[in-house]
Amino acid sequence: MSSEISDQPDIEAADIEAVRIEEEMEQSYIDYAMSVIAGRALPDVRDGLKPVHRRILYAMHEMGVKSTSGHRKSSSIVGETMGNYHPHGDSSIYDTLVRMAQDFAMRYPLVDGQGNFGSMDDDPAAAMRYTEARMASIAEEMLDDIDKDTVDFSSNYDDRLTEPDVLPAAFPNLLVNGASGIAVGMSTKIPPHNLGEIIDATIHLIDNPEASVPDLMEYVKGPDFPTGATIVGRDSIHKAYAEGRGRLRVRADYEIERSDRGSDKIIITEIPYQKNKARLVERIADDIKSGDIEGISDLRDESDRDGVRIVVECKRGANVDIVENQLLDNHLESTFGVILLALVDGQPQVLSLKEALEEYIAHRKEVVRRRSEYELDEATHRSHILEGRLQAVQNADDIVELIRSAEDRSDAKDALRETFDFSTDQADHIVRMQLGSLTSMEADEIRDEYESVQQDIKRLSAILEDETELNAVVKQELRETKSEYGDERRTNIIDDHRDVTHEDLIPEEQSVIVLTESGYVKRMSVDQFDDQRRGGKGIIGADVKEDDRVARVLCASTHDRLLWFTDKGTVYSTKGYEVPEMGRTARGTAAVNVLNLDEDESPVAVVNASDVDDEYLVTITKQGYIKRTHVDEYENILSTGIIAADIENEDVLQDVTTTDGDDDLLISSRNGMAIRFSESDVRSMGRSARGVKGINLGEADTAVCVSSISDPDSTTLLTVTENGYGKRTPLSEYRPQSRYGKGVVDIKTSGRNGPVAAVRPVEDDDHLFVYSASGQIMRTRAADISRVGRNTKGVIVMELESGDSVAAIGTLCSDSCSTE
Incomplete structure (x- = not known):
């Protein structure tokens, strides 16, 4: 064998061309890329279809698998498509067929499937031998008039058949159903839209060729996904429509x-x-x-x-x-990246919304023009035939005699042409006519048809000669498609003028926050509590366990920043909305579910720090140690908390307040003593400091509250005892003195009153929330509580059940703009 090969003479090539290999590789890659781009991966701007979609629909059209026919095995459709038009493997064809049948994938499915065609859970469709399909009704609109020379055809892959280069497309399918695909070096991702909106925008653009993208967005609100959901932000939609690229945020x-x-x-x-x-x-x-x-x-x-x-x-x-x-x-949110890339004259191009619609309008006008030319030719030919038939009816006897005397059909045709001046087509038709067609009744029908055909010729000629008439036809057919298939929008669109944060998504409302001694917390809307006159019993505000009692109550907004101080001197930070909202009768949730507490610590005080600017936080312990620290040291609070005060011996943190640097401070004791002094008497210290003595407590007495006084002229001091009695006293009666004095008598705690429960500076229009240890709560106005002097017993504020006591007081400003 090798000897036979060696004996053969060398044959010189007819033509040898020297090329640079890098240039050849570059050109070959470009040719390959363009074949992928144009032949497989990208949709045509005119019908919005890739070749495989177009070939499947055309194959179904040729098979007669219409929306009115029975379903056909999917394997049969795939086989017909692969054998005649798309020789790229059955799996890719079936996958495309499946997607065109999925109502969660396409806004307006082009295939009516029967059987398992997959699900939103990404379950695969059943094998093609188990499913059946036929064209959806709307898909027939894509192929309507394809047999009227409306589009160009090219040979299929083996030159046996021809296939359409593009479908007539009675609606802008590129935008209506969207498209996605990855080519070589580029990709497309076009979202689906509402058919009615797109058609309205198309009609508007036909009437107003100078319309801008914002003008078109009056009709096209945005993408309309088959799965609904919500698009967040109109600006991103406008960018995508104006530039052909954008990123949409879609929310469940x-x-x-x-x-x-x-x-x-x-x-x-x-x-x-x-x-x-x-x-x-x-x-x-x-x-x-x-x-x-x-x-x-x-x-x-x-x-x-x-x-x-x-x-x-x-x-x-x-x-x-x-x-x-x-x-x-x-x-629950995802990003949809819009790339409005499609083939325009066989070349990939990124389009704006207006450009995409302009390309479709140009295509549709060409389809209507070519269809009108085809129908005009048909009508003109029919008119010519009808003219011959009318002449034949008028000369029926002569024509019958002429045909009878002819030797054959050819002689008869020649005689008709010579005698009556018929054309070849007219003579052919007359020879084939039956005798029954020569009756007078038949003549009337021919005349009616002739007049109708003349009207068609006039109409079609007007369409071809007048651009306005052509546009009118395009618009009318679009309106008919909208009327037949239009539906309601599924996807909502909401404005997004700024980035959405957790806080933005939560309504801002005033709340009552309750903390118990055992560390249970909850939040309730203030609207659950109506104003009552002082002395009322209130209503249930918390389901407190037998061995527990309410420790603190605070009025704050859901958006306020709260600082939680524990008995061990640690501080934690949360937002108001992070405290679980519960009903009045609920016990609350353990604070460890809200704060990252150690096992042996419990929150004892909470401060609303949202309105704190260049101010100080002042802490007081039960033993009377007071400390003032600038708020800057509380800026970066870890989830595990930070040190707020150094607590020594058997002492515990008792209360916290805020000051502006020029306030007076007032410390109240359990036995009814109060001392007022300038906050400058307490130098600013670091968070880890213990503080200094603020009040010289008597035997068995403890500090209860610390209050800041910034406007003594409009503020009174509210004092409430554990037995439900209280009073308001002008601050002028509490003369300022030096820190660490014994102070003055604020209220009598002997007899009916009992020890002091809470002290707060209030104004007349403030709303008070008085909480009992057992969970009763009463809302009343500060003005309802009498103004009396120091060293008095006061009046009844809240009527308590036997064994119950006042535990805490919260105050809410009348305009709900800030809280104590």
Whole structure:
């Protein structure tokens, strides 16, 4: 064999061209890239279809698998498409067929599938031998009039058949159903839109060619995904439409079901487009297990054929607002990157909304023009035939005699042409006519048809000669498509003028925050409590355990920053909304669920620090040690807390207040003593300092409260005792003195009054929330409590049950703009 080869003479090449290999490689790669771009990966701007989509629909059209026919095996459709038009493998064809049948993937599915075509959980479709399909009704609009020379055809891959280069497309499918694809060095990702909105914008652009993108956005509000959900931010939509590129933030739709028992639920009803529902649920579950999301007791996917329903059940006492925000942050929002890239005259081009519609309008006008030319040719030919038939009816006897005397059909045709001046087509038609067509009744029908054809010729000629008439036809057909297939928008759009944070998503409202001695906390809306006259019993405000009692009550907004001070001198920071909201009769949640407390510490005081600017925090301990520290030292509070005061011996932190640097301080004791002095008497110290003595306490006496006095002329000092008695006294009766004095008598604590429970500076219009140790709460106005002098017993403020006592007081300014 080798000898035979060696014996053959060398043959010189007819033509040898020397090329640089890098240039050849570059050109070959470009040729390959363009073949992928134009032949597989990118949609045509005119019909919005890639070749595989177009070939599937055309194959179904040729097979007669219309919306009115029965379903056909998917394998049959795939085989026909692959054998005649798309020789790239059955799996890619079937995958495309499946997607065109999925109502969660396409806004207006082009295929009507029967069987398992997959799900939002990314479940695969059944094998093609088990499923059936036919064209959806709207898909027939894509192919309507394709047999009227409306589009160009090219040979298929083996030159046996021809296939359309583009479909006539009775609606702008590129924008209506969107598209996605990855080519060589480029990709496209076009979101779906509402058919009615796109058609309205198209008609507007036909009437107003100078319309801008903002003008078109009066009609096209934004993408309209088949899975609904919500687009956050109109600016990003405008950018995508104006530039052809943009990033949309898509948020799941959900509702919150609140329960009086504290077990709130978040019901997710719609998820972002192209989000895998099963994977979404799985990722939420993973975050719950890892502790990245807290406060969820159960997670269930209750979705069915009717729609999505994912139930997120919160733990009893958990703050549903925080759970909601954690889900939004990590799972319920996704980004849809818009790249409006399509083939224009065979070349990839990034388009604006206006440019995409202009290209479609130009295509549709060309389709209508070519169809009109085709129909005009048909009508003109028919008119010519009808003219011959009318002449034949008028000369029926002569024509019958002429045909009878002819030797054959050819002689008869020649005789008709010579005698009556018929054309070849007219003579052919007359020879084939039946005798029954020569009756007078038939003649009337021919005349009616002739007149109708003449009207068609006039109409079609006007369309071809007048651009206005052509546009009118395009608009009318678009309106008919909208009327037939238009539906309501599914995707909502909300404004987003700034970045959304957890706090932005939570309504700001005034709340009452309750803290018990055993470390239970909760939040309630102030609207749950109506004003009462002093001396009332109040209503249930907390379900306190037998061995527990209310320790503190604070009025604050859900957006306020709260500083929690513990008995060990540690401070923690939260927002108001991070405290779980519960009903009046609820006990609350353990503080360890809100604060990262050590085992042996409990919160004893909470301060609203939201309005604190260049100010100080002042702490007081039971033994009377006072300390003043600048708020800057409390800026960066760790989740594990930071030191707020050095607590020694058997002492514990008792109370905290804020000052502006020029206030007076007033310390009140359990036995009814009070001392007022300038805050400058307490130098500013670091957080870790113990402080200095603020009041010289008597035997068995302890400090109860520390108050800051900034406006003594409009402020009175409210003092309430444990037995429910209290009074308001002008601050002028508390003369300033030096720090560490014994002070003056504020209120008598012997007999009926009992020890001091709480002391607060108040103004007449302030609202008071008086809490008893057992959980009763009463809301009243400060003005309802009598103004009397020092060293008096006061009046009844709250009527208490036997064994109960006043535990704490919260104050709320009349305009709800700030809290004590």
